[in-house]
Amino acid sequence: MTLVKFNPEKKNNALLPGFNDIFESVLSDTFFPDRRVSNVPAVNISETSEEYHIELAAPGLKKEDFKVSVDREMLTIATEQSQTDNTQNKVYNRREFSYSAFTRTFALPESGDIEHIRAVYADGILKLSIPKKEESRAFSKQIEIQ
Structure with a gap:
């Protein structure tokens, strides 16, 4: 009798190479299309004695794609981007x-101080600076x- 070690971290099993990759691909594409999680951008929040930084x-967006608003002391950053190609010659099998x-x-x-919030978009990073009120510095x- 031969014992085969099972390594859960290794995707390809020695007995059936590539099986896990194919199985995972079929399941994620065919049976569970809603399993894909939308990517939410990572955020860094820091603070100095003068202001807060977000x-x-x-990456890949333009400054026109962003909508930044403040409503009742809630800062909202939103974007919506869709790609529309008007290709006349449809040759692709899956797109x-x-x-x-x-x-x-x-x-x-x-x-x-919500009246003086500044926003700058450069190099794929949206930077917001929220100054602190004078009495709270x-x-x-x-x-x-x-």
Whole structure:
């Protein structure tokens, strides 16, 4: 009797090479089309003594694709992008439509000055700067001991 080690991290089993890849491809494409999860861009949020920073990674978009709004201390970043090709000669056997959309909503702190939010899109990253209100900025000073 021969024992074959099972390695769950290895996709291709030595007995049936490529079986897992084919099985996974068939299941994800045919039986479970809604299994595909829409990609939501990664976000970095940081803070300095002067302002809050939000960086959203969204390569391949243009600044016109974004809609940034504030409503009741909720910051919403949304985009919708669809690819439409008017090809007259349809030769392809399988072509999936390209459509992507996402919405990210963030609760703004009360110390954020929503009147002076700045947004810049460059190199695939949307950068938002939310200045802090004057009364909430970090105040520090050296106290003399007597």
